[in-house]
Amino acid sequence: MPNKSAVPITLATVKAACSQCSLHELCLSEGLTKEELAKLDTLVGARRKLKRQQNLYRAGDPFEALYAVRTGFFKTDILLEDGRDQVTGFQMAGEILGMDGIGTETHTCNAVALEDSEVCVIPFAQLEQLSREIQTLQHNFHKVMSRELVRDQGLMMLLGTMRAEERLAAFLLNMSQRFTSRGYSPAEFHLRMTREEIGSYLGLKLETVSRAFSRFQEEGFIAVQQKHIRILDSDGLKKLLNHQPR
Amino acid sequence: MPNKSAVPITLATVKAACSQCSLHELCLSEGLTKEELAKLDTLVGARRKLKRQQNLYRAGDPFEALYAVRTGFFKTDILLEDGRDQVTGFQMAGEILGMDGIGTETHTCNAVALEDSEVCVIPFAQLEQLSREIQTLQHNFHKVMSRELVRDQGLMMLLGTMRAEERLAAFLLNMSQRFTSRGYSPAEFHLRMTREEIGSYLGLKLETVSRAFSRFQEEGFIAVQQKHIRILDSDGLKKLLNHQPR
DNA sequence: TGGTCGCTTTGATCCATGTCAATACGATAA
């Protein structure tokens, strides 16, 4: 067995997931002891790489595992029989995908990589088993699900009560905040999704999204160049949010 | 002691919750053994009665317990600083309230009784503990949360892609289905919420809801009399759903 | 190097739903 110091790099490390992962606080492993982390590692052994546009899973696929995004960027969407579809979320490093499948043993949405990506595979039966042993893990998992519920509530609010520019402002601020909490610039980032996907997520048409971007640029809130966004006046965007007509 | 056949009524029954509850399949107790049910009963001892318009909890309240609706009818809603609010759901017998609070230890929405109601109080720490012992309970709980996520996805779809009449048709069919699965008539029911609350839930103004009701009545899909609804042609309503313009 | 293709921007017009306002209805209480 190789000699181990604080954060040893060994053969095991290549496989070891959670104990070495930089996404602790976002993921399931927060607050676990070393021993508990080790157990989680054995569970989360497998990784899976996906090319841009590749499906992680599809609606109807049998549910077996959750996925933690390691690198890359995903969207989830639902497709109705009549052809309408809606993007229900965008997921980045540290976020968990697949929880929609627990209730019915079948995934209810599609998860697609928007760029080359990698996920940790978390076989669900094993996660349940381990979370019966490790209280902290159990609670972390419950928190993750609950936060997802709260996120959805926020999106309902957005879809139900906000006008187009408010929605886009909320979207940009949310992206900025999530990039920030991953150590990237709060003010400058690259959107991985198209205007159409943003529109679908926000309940708007792509033209409306494009116009709102242009408007924000005119107002000096942001600089847009295709998918590259620079936020120049985040307070300006925030003001848009609480300051609706009636 | 009164004579009873299959399900005996004893002193214990008054307190016993889950083991005697008619809402098994909707709630957390499905598939539990007698012994496991008994344990769950000790946990779910307390009940709480609410008068119409009374809050079960409010956004900002510390999170301590989940609540299973025994009788009555609730809404959950969120209130933004600027005064806008949105109803995020309506809950009826057998449904679980409060899961929004797990992630932050604080409730993020308000839960209000729309008629005199009663809930089972499920202290969350104890639920987690017991679900470490009882695998089936653990899995049931995960299923409940997951189904809530899927419900939210459906609502996003509704809010993001459907037009007013489709939304109301979907709402009525959903109500009908939920009343049905509780043993009530699929075709005739009493709405507990106002047009404004329906509108808020569906992302519409109350006038639009009212007009859609009137339209459905003209078309012969339903008979409306204030809050009393009779569905005359549920296929007609269903057709509205998949049959959108583009 | 030019051509194609996907994505984005922008303009002109239309329409579903919001807004504002008046009236009606039904329950409750006096």
Added chain:
DNA sequence: TTATCGTATTGACATGGATCAAAGCGACCA
């Protein structure tokens, strides 16, 4: 019975965003 109040319906009009259409821009590939 009548008064009151919350809720619901209906009408007239306004408007935000959808729709339709035409360029523009970049990336990739042949």
